[in-house]
Amino acid sequence: MIPQNISRKDFIRNSSILLASSYLLSTENVEAHEKSGIVSTNKNLILKNVLLETGFEYDGDEVIKTKTALFIVELEAGKIKSVLPNNPKANAIDAKGFLMLPSFKDMHIHLDKTYYGLPWQAHLKKNKSVKDMIAFEQQIIPELLKTSTKRTEKLIELLQSYGTGYARSHVNIEPTSRLNSLKNLQKALDNKKASFGAEIVAFPQHGIYYTKSDELLKEAAKMDIDFIGGLDPTSIDSGIEKHMDYIIQLALDNKKGIDIHLHESGESGVKTIEYLVDKVNENPVLKGKTYVSHAFALRYLDKNKTEEMAEKLGAAKIGIASTIPLSGTPMPIPTLYKYGVEVVAGNDCIVDHWSTFGTGSILQKANVAAQIYGYRTEFDLSRILKIATGNILPLDDKGKQAWPKQGDKADFVLIDASCSAEAVSRISPVKSLVHNGNLVF
Incomplete structure (x- = not known):
């Protein structure tokens, strides 16, 4: 991606949406992003070190673990533009390994x-x-x-x-x-x-x-x-x-x-x-x-x-x-x-x-449902997340990656969890919310 030139005045005006989230950007990072010309507007936002679910690990027929990896996620015009292999040195906002889930x-x-x-x-x-x-x-x-x-x-x-x-x-x-x-x-x-x-x-x-x-x-x-x-x-x-x-x-x-x-x-x-x-x-x-x-x-x-x-x-x-x-x-x-x-x-x-x-x-509601219905396994906990996300899940029932895909709406959370199952089980803390490509919390 080619960085665009932008004045300090325009940067400050356009990046006001960043101020709500101390989790992702330190003051030093803001200055670095200003110099590189990469700003978090709803037209263009790049995140690195984003944790995504990639599949299930099995013991026989039983799901025992959720596989994950770090990626770069690029947003444009309120949508997911691309999901790319991670590059820790990329000029991008550092998601710090937080798990990305549908909002x-x-x-x-x-x-x-x-x-x-x-x-x-x-x-x-x-x-x-x-x-x-x-x-x-x-x-x-x-x-x-x-x-x-x-x-x-x-x-x-x-x-x-x-x-x-x-x-x-x-x-x-x-x-x-x-x-x-x-x-x-x-x-x-x-x-x-x-x-x-x-x-x-x-x-x-x-x-x-x-x-x-x-x-x-x-x-x-x-x-x-x-x-x-x-x-x-x-x-x-x-x-x-x-x-x-x-x-x-x-x-x-x-x-x-x-x-x-x-x-x-x-x-x-x-x-x-x-x-x-x-x-x-x-x-x-x-x-x-x-x-x-x-x-x-x-x-x-x-x-x-x-x-x-x-x-x-x-x-x-x-x-x-x-x-x-x-x-x-x-x-x-x-x-x-x-x-x-x-x-x-x-x-x-x-x-x-x-x-x-x-x-x-609403994540707490998924947790309550899991407790009521006895959803304790990695697979069941990962499935009941859908009650919080409007039936969108990162992995389908076979463990195939279903979200995020190019063209999906850029509506997601970054959460301090290793996988969906942990997020539901522990009601893991939400670190940031992105809506229509905008970082709003």
């Missing part, structure tokens, strides 16, 4: 609702129903809206520090905030668009009919959103068909996906999932664009019914978004995988009025 994706979170950035406040009284929480939200939302954009930006920065560069955010659409929660969220995302990607679910948190949100949801569907949401049709809106039909038609009319909250764990939850499966099969354009968040009803089925439901979901290409709950009966994620169901994970609420917990780390 993490939080696929179920409420960026519009958080206490993060405000003084600590624990959860309120126990055993409040969803309707109780709706009433509470109606009281506090007007005040929270005053600072929601800035708090959302702070929450995004927290996610970035844990290696997350992309999120699917549900946002309140209801009579109290009307469309203001959505507008404030969109401002925050626009302010962070160079360093963070997102898709939005228009979410009727207070029910579609329980608080008369149908017209607001229709307005939101015409705005810059990606999914139509829903909430516990039976317990909140007193019936499955009217609630679900409205969501489905709104998605079809506006060419959006569907992602519904379904906490109902009994017969009504099962019937809602089955109803959605039937409707998606009737409207194949929704296949691969439809998700059930939480889907707690799947936790309490017998083995045969679990297999039947997983097979139906897989055939309809309906995904499940889970927070990997620790309490109660585990989600049947291994069975969902068996039938090809896409499973994504999210933090959901991070220190807000719904939950005191939530660290912001």
Whole structure:
């Protein structure tokens, strides 16, 4: 690569994205890169001493170790331009042997609702129903809206520090905030668009009919959103068909996906999932664009019914978004995988009025899943990483290198681990996040 000439003034202006990461560049290195003309802009970024996974080592049929090697990775225009043999003497940013993994994706979170950035406040009284929480939200939302954009930006920065560069955010659409929660969220995302990607679910948190949100949801569907949401049709809106039909038609009319909250764990939850499966099969354009968040009803089925439901979901290409709950009966994620169901994970609420917990780390969710489902081997630990990366893995099941490849998006983390399995097992610390070719953390 031929270094380009660049003035000190231009270098300082263009390299501001480097300032967030003391892990990769010392002051001396900055001066060296300035002299060489190599700067970390989204047009051109070169890293050396990047640790990548190259294959599995076997004892018979069992994977006992992940093979790795050091490489030079060159980025251009937000994509991987090349992956080359390492040269420790190259004029490039020193990744110091940190492991490069796909950046993490939080696929179920409420960026519009958080206490993060405000003084600590624990959860309120126990055993409040969803309707109780709706009433509470109606009281506090007007005040929270005053600072929601800035708090959302702070929450995004927290996610970035844990290696997350992309999120699917549900946002309140209801009579109290009307469309203001959505507008404030969109401002925050626009302010962070160079360093963070997102898709939005228009979410009727207070029910579609329980608080008369149908017209607001229709307005939101015409705005810059990606999914139509829903909430516990039976317990909140007193019936499955009217609630679900409205969501489905709104998605079809506006060419959006569907992602519904379904906490109902009994017969009504099962019937809602089955109803959605039937409707998606009737409207194949929704296949691969439809998700059930939480889907707690799947936790309490017998083995045969679990297999039947997983097979139906897989055939309809309906995904499940889970927070990997620790309490109660585990989600049947291994069975969902068996039938090809896409499973994504999210933090959901991070220190807000719904939950005191939530660290912001989606890698921690992969670790929790590994513990719940007994994934202790090198192979199994390396596979469950996909729940944190949006189903992108460095190695395929046969140990063939699948990522990164030329032309892939330059969205990745550098992490202090020897391999994916260790990263999951130890929740290894994230050292840097690169999004769209930009070093943002």
